[in-house]
Amino acid sequence: xxxxxxxxxxxxxxxxxxxxxxxxxxxxxxxxxxxxxxxxxxxxxxxxxxxxxxxxxxxxxxxxxxxxxxxxxxxxxxxxxxxxxxxxxxxxxxxxxxxxxxxxxxxxxxxxxxxxxxxxxxxxxxxxxxxxxxxxxxxxxxxxxxxxxxxxxxxxxxxxxxxxxxxxxxxxxxxxxxxxxxxxxxxxxxxxxxxxxxxxxxxxxxxxxxxxxxxxxxxxxxxxxxxxxxxxxxxxxxxxxxxxxxxxxxxxxxxxxxxxxxxxxxxxxxxxxxxxxxxxxxxxxxxxxxxxxxxxxxxxxxxxxxxxxxxxxxxxxxxxxxxxxxxxxxxxxxxxxxxxxxxxxxxxxxxxxxxxxxxxxxxxxxxxxxxxxxxxxxxxxxxxxxxxxxxxxxxxxxxxxxxxxxxxxxxxxxxxxxxxxxxxxxxxxxxxxxxxxxxxxxxxxxxxxxxxxxxxxxxxxxxxxxxxxxxxxxxxxxxxxxxxxxxxxxxxxxxxxxxxxxxxxxxxxxxxxxxxxxxxxxxxxxxxxxxxxxxxxxxxxxxxxxxxxxxxxxxxxxxxxxx
Ligand code: NOJ
Ligand code: CA
Numbered sequence: 001x002x003x004x005x006x007x008x009x010x011x012x013x014x015x016x017x018x019x020x021x022x023x024x025x026x027x028x029x030x031x032x033x034x035x036x037x038x039x040x041x042x043x044x045x046x047x048x049x050x051x052x053x054x055x056x057x058x059x060x061x062x063x064x065x066x067x068x069x070x071x072x073x074x075x076x077x078x079x080x081x082x083x084x085x086x087x088x089x090x091x092x093x094x095x096x097x098x099x100x101x102x103x104x105x106x107x108x109x110x111x112x113x114x115x116x117x118x119x120x121x122x123x124x125x126x127x128x129x130x131x132x133x134x135x136x137x138x139x140x141x142x143x144x145x146x147x148x149x150x151x152x153x154x155x156x157x158x159x160x161x162x163x164x165x166x167x168x169x170x171x172x173x174x175x176x177x178x179x180x181x182x183x184x185x186x187x188x189x190x191x192x193x194x195x196x197x198x199x200x201x202x203x204x205x206x207x208x209x210x211x212x213x214x215x216x217x218x219x220x221x222x223x224x225x226x227x228x229x230x231x232x233x234x235x236x237x238x239x240x241x242x243x244x245x246x247x248x249x250x251x252x253x254x255x256x257x258x259x260x261x262x263x264x265x266x267x268x269x270x271x272x273x274x275x276x277x278x279x280x281x282x283x284x285x286x287x288x289x290x291x292x293x294x295x296x297x298x299x300x301x302x303x304x305x306x307x308x309x310x311x312x313x314x315x316x317x318x319x320x321x322x323x324x325x326x327x328x329x330x331x332x333x334x335x336x337x338x339x340x341x342x343x344x345x346x347x348x349x350x351x352x353x354x355x356x357x358x359x360x361x362x363x364x365x366x367x368x369x370x371x372x373x374x375x376x377x378x379x380x381x382x383x384x385x386x387x388x389x390x391x392x393x394x395x396x397x398x399x400x401x402x403x404x405x406x407x408x409x410x411x412x413x414x415x416x417x418x419x420x421x422x423x424x425x426x427x428x429x430x431x432x433x434x435x436x437x438x439x440x441x442x443x444x445x446x447x448x449x450x451x452x453x454x455x456x457x458x459x460x461x462x463x464x465x466x467x468x469x470x471x472x473x474x475x476x477x478x479x480x481x482x483x484x485x486x487x488x489x490x491x492x493x494x495x496x497x498x499x500x501x502x503x504x505x506x507x508x509x510x511x512x513x514x515x516x517x518x519x520x521x522x523x524x525x526x527x528x529x530x531x532x533x534x535x536x537x538x539x540x541x542x543x544x545x546x547x548x549x550x551x552x553x554x555x556x557x558x559x560x561x562x563x
Contacts, residue, residue: 006095007197007239007264007370008301009458010047011448014308015375016062017054017076018414019396019407027410029396031072031081038088040430044378044441045448048095050199050241052309054082058108060168062309062394064099064201065106069186079193086194097241098190100198102183103206104169112170116157126179127170128162130212140164144338146389151212160212164205174206175220184230191231197239200227203254203262204244221253224261239263241303245313248292259297267302267369269293272314274306274363276321278356279328281491283473285321287464290368290475294462301458302369306360307377310390311341312349334385345393347380352422355535358443359488362537365451366475366486368462378444379433382423384416391415400431450514450539456484465499472497472532476542480552483542485511489532498529501542511540 021033031054041049053063056073063073072082089096105112115123130151137151142165151160152167162171172179187198200206207224208217224242231238241264244254248269254262273289276282293302312329314322322340329335329349330342337343350356357380364371376397383392396417399406405417405425418424433439451457460479467474471491477484483503489495501508501522511520511528520528520540530538541547 004237005263005299005301006047006237007241008299009452009455010095010370011045011365011451012048012050012097012303012370012372013041013044013046013375014050014052014372015397016052016309016394018063019394020375021397021399022408022410022413025409026075027408027412028075028414029407030075031077031085035081035085035088038085038092038094041094042092044445045452046094046373047452048097048196049089050372051096051098053099053101058106058168060106061166062391064101065104065108065166065169066101067106067108067110069102069182070189083193090194095196096194097197097199097239098195099201100183100187100240101201102172102186103174103202104163104165104171107168107170115170116154116161119157119159125176126173128173128210128212129157130160130162132212133160134162134212136212136215142338143389146338162210162212164202171205171210173210174223175209180223180226183227187227187231188234191235191238196235196237197231197241197263199241199243200262201243203242204246219250219253221256221261224254225256228256228261228263241265244268245316247316248289251293252295255296255300257297259299263299264301264303264370266308266372267293267304268313269316270302270367270369271305271312272317274367275312275314275325275329276317277473277490278350278360278363279325280321281471283488283490284470286473290462290464294368303372304364304367304369305372305374306364307346307349307374307393308372309374309394311337311343313338313341315340337389343383343390343392344385345381345383346374346377348382348423352380352382353535354440355533357440358447359490359535359537361444361447362486362539363473363488365447366454366457366488366539368457368477370458371451373444378441379428379430380423380440381428382418382421384418387415398425398429400429401426405429406431454484454514454539455479456482460484463502465502467497467499469495469497471495474499476502480555481550482547483507485538485540485542487530487532487538487540489534489536492534494531494533494536496529496531498527500526501528503542508542510543511538512543512545514539514541 018029020029022029023032054076055066056068056071057063057066111123114121115127134151137149140150141147153160207220240262242262245268270289273286277286385392396407433441456477456479460477462477465474474487509522513519522528
């Protein structure tokens, strides 16, 4: 049954092991600590955990520089601990996806050490070399301002090697069939240990042609099909969630016209326009972005996120739009990064304003896709701008009022716990919020529960409903003889708005509020008129709460047709 596609309608939670919870007291989060926190995640209601890199690594790019694909970094535990973790998740009905970082390795990886040792070495052709400095060496940096080039001379190899990211991350020659076979082997290994899929890092670069002679890199999309085919043979319900910040025109190349490539992609296009919408109180570009990313195979899904562990990349907005977002959410140079983004966490960006945080979360939960929450955002954690680059938003999870926020017994955590200002752990922590029925944490838990009760968002078709007011975004979803409707006011002022639900006959007459007793009845030729408070939001079911009695078991049946 198509309903088996678990990723179509869940709530994902992204965390990095090193900053989550430290059980053995060395200041570094570990699998034992995470295992003890699984009941917290279960209570929050998340359906899948996206675990960031935990394999052995020099840790120069927060683990995205792997030196052994088949192990667990000893600081985090052992393979045994990893399996205890995936088992613990399975016990609680939580799936695990892990990062698949195969565009590049660490320069400490034995493959690279072998490759650089001699032109005849077994692994030489696993990387991308040039005898002379390529003309394109100063182009295509992913981290402008920090990364100087994409080709670096290696003394030992007496040659230049290509690195799309930092110079300690040599690119794998992903066109080499041996490298491709190894990538499949890595996937097969972790699948066997209990994961349900992969968040694939830097997908456009993995599949692109690489080399000194490559002027314009070309994406070899068919590689995506081979990855999926392999995975599906090994485990039918495993998925790949692609990190690919690409233009909507190429989305279908990634999903595959027949749904035969990536199962999921992060919707970067909607993410940027969503922040623009919140910064400008103008929903029109967001509505356009939703329309532009609407086409996708029925089995594919978008990952919808607000913030992740990287900077908020605004590179695809127009310059004027980007300026608006910078001005509102990251006005100081220090808050910006790589000439294109903002490195802050969500709560400080939104001024710690509960109304705006709820609005942002409500949007994330009701736009087409599967929401992906960044750890700590559920309690409104802040950032530490004294830390370099993206590290500012990667501080330890704040569990309690205990020293180090209950993250570790050590007084030397791997990254400083935020311990001052309004976002310090004394104010913002899980223990305190757990006890407060009105806390952000309990609000998030409730909204997750409700999101799970509205499968129409994950499965249905959506229509943006015209309201003639750019500050208002109204979306209706239809699925299996039911409809739901969401209205958001992006503005800091209250708004009155009128709209028709857009369904035939009397269908849209009653709107039942899912979050409060404030329901709406149509007046004046089927029109609803609402007054939304500043940053207000409404979740409605169209019709009555007997929707489960009305729900059809299959798609595409006329609503008025008897079973
Ligand atoms: C994307 C990851 O999200 C980022 O954190 C990392 O630095 C690069 N890929 C390189 O792996
Ligand atoms: Ca530890």
